[in-house]
Amino acid sequence: MVVPYPVHSEPERPLMATQHSRAAARLMISPAVLLLLGWMLIPLCMTLYFSFLRYNLLMPGMEEFTGWMNYRFFLTDPAFMDALVNTLLLVGGVLLITTVGGTLLALLLDQPFWGQGIVRIMVIAPFFVMPTVSALVWKNMFMNPVNGLFGHLFQSLGLQPYDFLSQAPLASIIFIVSWQWLPFATLILLTAFQSLDQEQLEAAEMDGAPALARFWYIMLPHLARAITVVVLIQTIFLLSIFAEILVTTGGGPGTASTNLTYLIYMQSLLQFDVGMGSAGGVVAIILANIVAIFLMRMIGKNLDA
Amino acid sequence: MGRIQLEKVTKSFGEVNVIPPLDLEINDGEFVVFVGPSGCGKSTLLRLIAGLEDVTSGKIEIDGTNATELAPAQRGLAMVFQSYALYPHMSVRKNIAFPMKMAKVPQDEQKRRIDAAAKALNLTDYLDRRPGQLSGGQRQRVAIGRAIVREPQAFLFDEPLSNLDAALRVGMRLEIMELHERLATTMIYVTHDQVEAMTMADKIVVLRAGHIEQVGSPLELYHNPRNEFVAGFIGSPKMNLLKGDTARQHGAATVGVRPEHIAVSTTEGLWQGKVNVAEHLGSDTFLHVNDHGLGSEPLTVRVDGELPVKHGDTIFMTPDTSKMHRFDDEGLRL
Numbered sequence: 001m002v003v004p005y006p007v008h009s010e011p012e013r014p015l016m017a018t019q020h021s022r023a024a025a026r027l028m029i030s031p032a033v034l035l036l037l038g039w040m041l042i043p044l045c046m047t048l049y050f051s052f053l054r055y056n057l058l059m060p061g062m063e064e065f066t067g068w069m070n071y072r073f074f075l076t077d078p079a080f081m082d083a084l085v086n087t088l089l090l091v092g093g094v095l096l097i098t099t100v101g102g103t104l105l106a107l108l109l110d111q112p113f114w115g116q117g118i119v120r121i122m123v124i125a126p127f128f129v130m131p132t133v134s135a136l137v138w139k140n141m142f143m144n145p146v147n148g149l150f151g152h153l154f155q156s157l158g159l160q161p162y163d164f165l166s167q168a169p170l171a172s173i174i175f176i177v178s179w180q181w182l183p184f185a186t187l188i189l190l191t192a193f194q195s196l197d198q199e200q201l202e203a204a205e206m207d208g209a210p211a212l213a214r215f216w217y218i219m220l221p222h223l224a225r226a227i228t229v230v231v232l233i234q235t236i237f238l239l240s241i242f243a244e245i246l247v248t249t250g251g252g253p254g255t256a257s258t259n260l261t262y263l264i265y266m267q268s269l270l271q272f273d274v275g276m277g278s279a280g281g282v283v284a285i286i287l288a289n290i291v292a293i294f295l296m297r298m299i300g301k302n303l304d305a
Numbered sequence: 306m307g308r309i310q311l312e313k314v315t316k317s318f319g320e321v322n323v324i325p326p327l328d329l330e331i332n333d334g335e336f337v338v339f340v341g342p343s344g345c346g347k348s349t350l351l352r353l354i355a356g357l358e359d360v361t362s363g364k365i366e367i368d369g370t371n372a373t374e375l376a377p378a379q380r381g382l383a384m385v386f387q388s389y390a391l392y393p394h395m396s397v398r399k400n401i402a403f404p405m406k407m408a409k410v411p412q413d414e415q416k417r418r419i420d421a422a423a424k425a426l427n428l429t430d431y432l433d434r435r436p437g438q439l440s441g442g443q444r445q446r447v448a449i450g451r452a453i454v455r456e457p458q459a460f461l462f463d464e465p466l467s468n469l470d471a472a473l474r475v476g477m478r479l480e481i482m483e484l485h486e487r488l489a490t491t492m493i494y495v496t497h498d499q500v501e502a503m504t505m506a507d508k509i510v511v512l513r514a515g516h517i518e519q520v521g522s523p524l525e526l527y528h529n530p531r532n533e534f535v536a537g538f539i540g541s542p543k544m545n546l547l548k549g550d551t552a553r554q555h556g557a558a559t560v561g562v563r564p565e566h567i568a569v570s571t572t573e574g575l576w577q578g579k580v581n582v583a584e585h586l587g588s589d590t591f592l593h594v595n596d597h598g599l600g601s602e603p604l605t606v607r608v609d610g611e612l613p614v615k616h617g618d619t620i621f622m623t624p625d626t627s628k629m630h631r632f633d634d635e636g637l638r639l
Binding site (some may be wrong): 095197199200202203208217218221222 | 357376383391403404
């Protein structure tokens with residue numbers, strides 16, 4: 001026999017009071033919300049508006065509506081495909097280096113050794129150096145074929161100095177950006193390592209898992225969430241890498257190290273074409289969202305508890 | 306099979322000597338319980354046997370072969386941890402299969418052993434769940450299942466029931482004892498709870514500060530404690546230890562009387578005292594008696610649950626002198 005579950009009516013609550021306080025709360029947070037909305041929406045709408053205008057700063061007062069022309073020119077520009085590929089290579093390359101390198105470095109730093117505290121702080125240091133500064137240091141002090149340390153190293157070995165930034169511009173930039181972001185990945189992954197239950201590792205050891213199997217079956221799954229966080233946060237920042245390109249290669253040679261951000265900069269500020277630059281911006285927003293959707297599909301489930 | 310022998314085993318962490326030279330013999334099929342207060346080195350001793358800690362000196366033999374330098378996995382022992390240490394991202398099935406996967410056991414043999422273990426431990430319906438979706442008792446059983454499928458020489462349990470609630474603890478205690486009956490494998494069990502030790506063990510090892518105080522069957526320890534420490538540790542509630550004149554009358558430095566060996570009357574008796582607290586358990590009542598003139602510690606006595614006594618009542622107590630334990634100045638049994 002099924003015993004009917006007793007259904008109680010909701011007890012009377014002081015409705016008025018909560019309604020009033022809710023209304024007051026909405027009223028009081030509205031300035032902040034409106035400010036944030038304006039902050040985001042006005043530039044977005046203006047960018048959208050400009051992207052449909054023929055708007056060149058060299059021809060002031062001649063703005064007129066051109067429909068999709070800006071988009072057509074931007075998307076059919078041969079530099080666009082190069083920039084798109086470069087952007088993906090840059091983001092993918094840096095992500096690969098920082099997550100793999102960060103995992104290994106965090107694994108190393110998690111071991112007890114003498115001077116652990118100081119070493120940890122030193123590892124994190126590159127993250128505090130401004131992008132322009134670190135890129136310039138790498139460009140002038142390391143990668144320069146005449147004065148750079150790598151050049152000297154090559155010469156001392158009797159080899160021809162290698163001009164990194166003109167022979168392999170994109171790879172060099174990937175390397176510089178990876179150097180900047182490796183500490184971030186290491187830091188997040190180190191905290192993840194530290195939260196791993198040591199008894200699990202001991203249990204795995206008792207179960208006959210050698211070190212590599214313990215890493216693969218116990219540690220990596222435990223790190224999945226932290227790696228997801230690293231990948232998502234870094235992707236946001238890496239899609240808009242700009243300063244490192246500006247101060248090292250200037251997007252060249254040709255378009256070899258031009259990414260989307262840098263292409264938009266060239267269109268709008270070097271060619272004074274505000275309309276085209278805006279169209280590029282809108283394209284970049286759409287691409288960033290596509291990347292975000294792909295990422296969330298692939299690894300977003302790691303974030304669920 | 307599962308014969309484990311420790312010879313002059315020591316362990317130091319840096320300067321701190323946790324285990325002084327220690328000899329112990331565990332026979333095949335025995336259920337041995339290491340018991341002692343926290344920090345007495347019982348878990349360290351278990352981890353030394355498991356191989357999770359290296360001995361500082363001495364020798365560990367398992368089945369006659371020297372296992373002192375062997376890696377944990379090669380000793381043929383399985384361990385159940387206090388926190389269960391299940392792998393949270395694997396299903397119950399994969400958790401149980403993990404040691405077999407590492408040992409490269411064929412697939413169909415793996416499946417057979419998993420099904421057998423799941424059936425024995427009532428886990429069949431939960432095989433595809435994650436550990437996070439199980440209750441404490443179920444997680445405990447998964448941890449035991451993971452140990453069983455390895456078909457080890459001996460099982461090591463490190464305070465496995467301390468995270469369970471009281472009712473579940475009694476149930477799991479029975480299950481582990483039944484498991485021991487069925488498998489007849491050596492089991493070493495670490496606990497600080499002397500009730501668990503008394504109820505489960507074939508052989509109890511009482512430890513204090515790394516020293517073995519006494520080894521013996523539960524009743525041996527109960528009836529013939531070798532020293533004051535064992536006398537006070539084994540038995541619940543604790544034995545009453547009396548010094549001074551009372552002890553001198555019996556020719557000892559300290560005498561011990563268990564609460565259940567004191568006869569209580571409301572009219573006459575050898576000692577007189579005032580009831581401070583009466584703990585009614587139904588079948589029995591434990592009385593904590595003050596103002597008895599035998600020392601500063603309150604006396605604990607066990608009386609029948611029917612006896613109507615309450616706080617403030619005056620009662621008379623007579624110890625059963627034939628069951629009195631006498632100890633000398635150094636706490637050793639006379």
